[in-house]
Amino acid sequence: MKSRKLRGLLALASVTVLALGTAACAKSDRDDGGSGDKDTFVFGTPGSPKSLDPSLATDGETFRVTRQVFETLLKHEPGGTKIVPSLAESYEQSPDGLIWTFNLRSGVKFHDGEAFNAAAVCKNYERWYNWTGTYQNTNFSSYWQELFGGFAKNEDAKTPAANFKSCAPQGDLKVVITVDHYSATLPGAFTHASLGLHSPKAIEKYTAEGNPTGEAGKFNYPAFSQTAGTVAGTGPFKYANWDKGAQEVTLEAFDGYWGSPKAGVKKLVMKTIKDANAGRQALQSGDIQGYDLVAPADVSPLKDAGYQVPTRGVFNLLYLGMQQEAEPLLQKKEVREAIAHAIDKQSIVTSKLPPGAKAADQFMPDTVEGYSTTVPKYDYNPEKAKELLKGAGADKLSIDFCYPTEVSRPYMPSPPEIFEILKANLQAAGITVNDKPMKWAPDYLDATDAGKCPLYIIGWTGDYNEAYNFIGTWFAVYDGGWGFKNEKLFADMATVSKEPDKAKRIELYKALNDEIMTYLPGVPLTSSPPSMAFAPNVNPPTTSPLTQENFAEVSYK
Amino acid sequence: MALLEVEDLAVTFHRRGTEPVRAVDGVSFTVAEGQVVGLVGESGCGKSVTSLALMGLLAKRGVTVTGSARFEEADLLQMSPSSMRDMRGARMAMIFQDPLSSLNPVVPIGLQVTEVLQRHRELRGDKARAEAADLLDRVGIPDPTRRLKEYPHQLSGGMRQRALIAMAVACRPRLLIADEPTTALDVTIQAQILELLKDLVAEEGTALIMITHDLGVVAGLCDEINVMYAGRVVEAASRRPLFARPVHPYSVGLLASIPRLDAPRGEKLTPIPGSVRDNIAWADGCAFAPRCTHAVEACVEGPPELTRTYTGHAYRCVNPVSREEAEAVAAPAVLPTPSLTEATPSEEESS
Amino acid sequence: MVRYIVRRLLQLIPTLFGLSLLLFAWLHSLPGGPEAALLDVRATADTRAQVRRSLGLDEPLWIQYGRFMKRLAQLDLGDSFSTGTPVVEEFGRRFPATVELTVAAMILAIGLGIPLGYLAARRHGRLLDILTVSGSLLGICIPIFFLGFLLKALLAVKLGWFPSLGRQTPGLDATRVTGFYVLDGVLTREFDASWDALKHLVLPGIALASIPFAIIVRMTRASVLEVLGEDYVRTAEAKGLRESTVRRRHVLRNAMLPVATSIGLLTGGLLSGAVLTETVFAFGGIGSFLAEAISNRDYPVLMGFIMIIAVLYVLINLAVDLSYSLLDPRVRVR
């Protein structure tokens, strides 16, 4: 009798529960048809792109998207680091490395119907070279400045001098690009995603829009780079929509794509999923068909559950940075050496890193040309470390150790855990370690850059297969992160960067690696291969050590 | 014929971790058609619990009600909850002590009246509203149509009590229980309300159980009076005999503590010492014994039985008060209460 | 009434001014700037300085604040450092997601919380009461990100009933009108899109509802218990009214007064408190965007969003106060 009376009362509750139930059932009905339609492929990425025009961006998430839409003159072979032709069928380099001649592919069309030819190439390079005003700001042109120096007319004294000299079409399908001096960034620069080639018609529209407004405190990306419609490249996909609220970029297969493979799905959606667990659960529940940056601990469970977890080749490096100004005792080589001997790199690899990870003995992975087999080695030997410290009068060394907390990088899946192991190692050698945990951005990045951290862990993933892309970023000049001045090392770095002959350069790099590891500015720790995960019913793209996967290869089985 | 016959009513409250409390213990009384019966006693004596038990308004849990209460051929205590619902508000109704807290603050007066009409008389819409206005008018609320839309807080205390009475009499019940209906009101208004009750009862021939601690109130109103102490009736009689010759020391004490205008100057009131808490269990003797001025050894030797005289006067005492002593306190109280009907109800609205 | 509203709104101006000053001083006192997030890890000190200059961060704080206020006077909150889009646009883009999520959570919390709270009160001290109260309190006691994980593991991964993240199935190509996906589907008659969006709301809705649900159960229970002991409920019973009438008109109508106030406040709190839920469910609302903005030291977004939220919060409170006067005739706004 009581329950009868309560029925009325429970109506509200029942309705609520019922609504949930109906929603649930309806979903399971539809699920029988497989996870959604087979035209759409959703890929989870750890970050959002910033611009649809790669030349305005610096970050990997932007390039992951733009790479599917734009192509460059040269590219890296699928799954490798070797430079191969792309929009150029072949290229020649003058012996001094100043004149670069490209023979262009014929029959290539841009997404907006424009034809690809030499004039189009030069239109692109001249657009970048002739940027003025706010475009010259590093907000917008960071990579152009890094790869080709400044502009036709530099407006700021701080902007580097232009290295790009000219781009000259020779006929319809031949183009000659001249630079002022050789730089080690070449020919890698011609593969760089930021220099993807735009349709000339699109470029005219960009110019018509004018420069981004640049009043202080206002920081506007140009409108064309923020909505799909204007931007057009030659790649297998074209932009369909960028839903910033949902954090999704939708790409559509471009039917007129010249090359093969053509896009294997009609729609490719790049969806930002920051949380690694969220990505894995979304894959498992069929909401997405793949995601990047699989946590090492998820690799084998996913594999066991039938998912495909392709692993990229190793092309990154994690190292223990030392700032000699922040801790003067680090200026003693014995102390640095002691720290190197105190660290058990192998325990990090076996305990914490995904399959395929390696301990590093120099400041680049062994997949980079210029890797040396003759570098001095510093084995794990806590006793020796103690002796060295005692010899240097640093047996009571107490040192601050910075590490980031909430971040996961391909080279450093879980910084706090790696820190814990390192700390235990150092303390076993009698060094007192003071924890300095920090949030990755901006606290940690700022602190390490400003030289506030005597010890810290950080790393790098290569952009292209050039040793300079690794060691050159750290040891070419005085750097706040290291806080040392080694004039000989700096001079040797300058020499190698100007050597246009590749074979000679590689030999020089090997010697440099030996030199660096003898000086021992820090301790290279590990290289770990980042993994992607895909649903069992898709054909995943070939993994690329440079994270340059071509999603045109993706299709449903 | 009796309208209500309460026989041996007992109410026990149970609470985990404590001894059960017998709030009402073997109470019996009858109410005839159209009769006004008073239940008198200090707070905590069980008179309100008695009325709630009769109305079926006690919590279901932790309460045991035994005995019987025959009302119109049915036993109220055995009735199913739904029949009780049909009965309440229709055949029997109740008026509570505090008119402000007894009215729903967020529902207009009108709705609170019409909901009874709708429930028991199936009156709806305009008909119900008209009837409600009529009811308010009958209980002496001026401008009833306007009042219907107002909320309790917009009415004065007397008006609220009138509205409550209107709700109670809306279905012309056979029995009305009024639980201290005037305690929360100003003295002048008290009289008006009592007058109103008296009139309504007389008009409709409704029986009334008047629950009060104020002997003054019963004096002018009740035909039969039951004095209760610690859950039992200690003295029961018609009005006149009770006031003329109270027998139980407690009744005498109550009468003696009424302030009297005719008392000689400087004479102090004689309050009953102690409070209701200072009693003993009936099982051990007379519960009133600890406070009683007439207490003797026999009082605590066992529970006193109810003695009934041939005149129908009943009392529960082993050492009743002597005639002389009783008359000394009683005489003036028998005076009928002055009628205040001349004071028009609208006066109280001036605030 | 109107005067009361106008007065409350006018009071908002000095408060906002104070808030903006406090916020500005506070944010800019934090070490580090937005350039770390904007630039590559390898950016040189020069580039960093250049970026700071271009963002106007090299000038004295009072000039920066002056500029902020000047723009604010023209109802311009500036542009986001990290996305380069106007703050108002960023807010408008993400706000519907948060509102949808909040509303879904509140519907769940109210729809389940009030009946359960009432039931618990009616069965005070009995097993059902204890189970309901402990059960609802459990919602408060599970860290929300872990609850999100458990919900997904069970209802999305294992049973496949609900999608595990996002607001709508990617590639659905629903037409956007207002940004409220459920509403959009109805407006454009793309009911499947609405349905899809609704399903996406379920899991994050439950996760976000866990705390307000517990609070509503608790408040309803306490409030009903209190009202059940009120004389007017006894009066209503004495009138022989049907139990449903007593419950609806006399118990709930009174018991809901304090609950209504708390619902308003809870809703306001949820607007800004959805950070964890939005992160775990990749929901793309203002909560998770604020969290990012903090890491990026995206001052315009932080200032703008928080001030808009503060205004909304005040407006919600005002609405609650006004509705209170509608619900309770004893309260009349001056």
Add this chain to the structure above:
Amino acid sequence: MSAKTDRIDRLAELTAARADEGGHGLWYEAFKRLRRNPMAIAGAVIVLVFVLIAILARVLAPYEPDAQTWLGETSTATMTFPGARAGNLLGVDHLGRDMLSRLLIGSQQSLLVGVVATVLGFSAGALLGGVSGACLGLFGTAGRRVDAVLMRFNDMALAVPSLLLAVSVATLLGQSLITVMIAVGVTQVPVFARLLRGSMLAQSHSDYVMASTALGVRKSRIVLNHILPNSLGPVLVQVTLSLATAIIEAAGLSFLGLGGVDAAHPEWGFMLAESQQYLSGALRFAVYPATAIIVTALGFTLLGEALREALDPKLRK
């Protein structure tokens, strides 16, 4: 002086009379009601056990919480982590440390977070709310204005996401357990402030305050001797609830990478956040600290709820 003390004594009687029901004090009555409530008993038992464990943690823990003794036996690549076994009753964690020891020491840290954050939130909130309430109740128009300003900012503070506060504190002080305590404590300030003010306001309208005002007792005295002590009931309830909230919020902060991160002093929230990467392969890493958090928080919450009920004069029968 004697006249004044006399008056105060009479006042005290008045107050005592209010608290005195059936010869026992308000708190005694509340305690009696608590003892009858199964929720209170469950809550109290949990809290008691938790506090005991926290106090004895160092004695009970078989190993140092940060000793990576079994690191060599773990592998993320193959997801091998020794589970429960003779030496490690709950297995080892992702860095080869004894899980049980970490959980035990964690109880200490979690209790610390709860207590310190609550004390912080309470003291600052009580100051703010107390001042505000006292101003409003006793110092006329000017007081009302002070109260309005204070409360308006207090309400605004409720609208600012607590995360922002936490991040600022973390950036200024560095990431540590103390940061978490302060950050969580700060978020409790407006709650306590509002509560105390509201409760004082209700008290200041009560009969005995009116009576003492009528008797001419100094206002500050009324506040200190009568309003404040009698406003403490709801605050006490909030303290209990805040202990639970603090432990849970600390977990949220850890999840966002803002937690205390000292391996030698693990806190449950941090342990739960740490385990997030292993949810797919080693769910137990999360289950232990999560269960600990949930049970403990539930204990505090149940106790708080029961206390609220016991102290609520309107719910008394």
